Amino acid sequence: MEDRKQYDIVMLKEGEEKKVKDIVIVEYSLKLFLNGKEFVTLLCTPKSLKSLVVGFLYSEGIIKAKNDIKNIKIDKEKGNAYVDISNKDAFSYVGEYLLAKKTITTACAKVKTVLYNEIEFGDEEESPIFIDPQKILLLSNELSKKSELFMKTGGVHSCALCNQEKIILFEDDIGRHNALDKVLGKALLEEIKLEDKVVFTTGRISSEILMKVAKRKISTLVSRAAPTNVAIDMARKLNITLIGFARGQRMNIYTQ
């Protein structure tokens, strides 16, 4: 299982387009079975998976010590981790945990499969909205300076909805998912048509971020940071233009 994958992309640098190979981080799903029962799915980097599983169970209070673990088996190909734990107390906590795990943190827990299944495939054949690459860089650089809260605290992500000319909606939040949800929520409340708009974010593009944008039929997603391989694959399938590392005078176009 590789932790990175190579993609053919177009890099735009100081006005010049160049076809290059780009190395992209792999987003991996690990389904955790606890004493034979499906428990959670962790989205992660496929390295040190045993440590991840143990650390996760330890942090969550499911195990209290090393010898609470009777057995661990990681099936990397299937994306499954099988853990047997001995402490019955901890295991009775699991049901409680699932009920209690209703706190959505600074980057939310999302159900990828549910989101993905809701996308309508097939009628997305028209070309994505065209937006001038130089305009993208201008807007992305504008986004990076727009958050007064970021300037003061360094602790938020920003997200903007733009037309081909300017920023229409702007939000910031400690969570990159929240910032995007705020923009999409405001657009719904204000009845702003989304199909011809572009979303800009300062955050990384994982599958969940891509899916939120895809569900709203937004054709172009621009980030100042990196995408994962799953986000790129989804964007290509759904005919969404995905741009990453849009900073200064360069950007990577992952879908061309």
Next chain:
Amino acid sequence: MEDRKQYDIVMLKEGEEKKVKDIVIVEYSLKLFLNGKEFVTLLCTPKSLKSLVVGFLYSEGIIKAKNDIKNIKIDKEKGNAYVDISNKDAFSYVGEYLLAKKTITTACAKVKTVLYNEIEFGDEEESPIFIDPQKILLLSNELSKKSELFMKTGGVHSCALCNQEKIILFEDDIGRHNALDKVLGKALLEEIKLEDKVVFTTGRISSEILMKVAKRKISTLVSRAAPTNVAIDMARKLNITLIGFARGQRMNIYTQ
């Protein structure tokens, strides 16, 4: 409800300590009640809360259109959002959603209250482990260069466990929570004592990250990025040394 808060901190810059006022991002809990029933708690920035709630429900597929919302009331002081929705279909999906929401994404969903209650207060009175500030900067700068995967992809966070001299364990992952869980899991498997160690991370310090470290009785947590106000308050209460923005020749000490 302020979105930022001022703290008295010590800034170390090019070897000189200075007491300064620092503006810190506020971490806010918003409990969402759906048709009178508690649904989820969102950790967020207390701005545009109505847009956040609407966008979240829309992204999650709980509402399909603006007029699915009959009523929204935000009680900012209590940290509650009350939403009445009309579409029965969507509401029946809520139970399913809670069961299905077992995918822990690139930053995990954690139950802050559960974690917090597990911390033992009172016996943490001894002084945190001393580590030379110049050593902290050296290790933090080493951390930033250590991830070959970050150098190639720009898509991961790094985390390290250090003694007063060097990095002992190092992990990277698309999620900052995962990177920390990997380090803590490996430490458990290898039976490494944690009380006298320091954790370094490239990610922001929210309450969940602070709690993971506190549960392991680690006395010092260093980040290259920003902490939230809740993380600072918890660190001060638990007598954990919390350092942020440890980059180049400067760092902020939030607990002195």
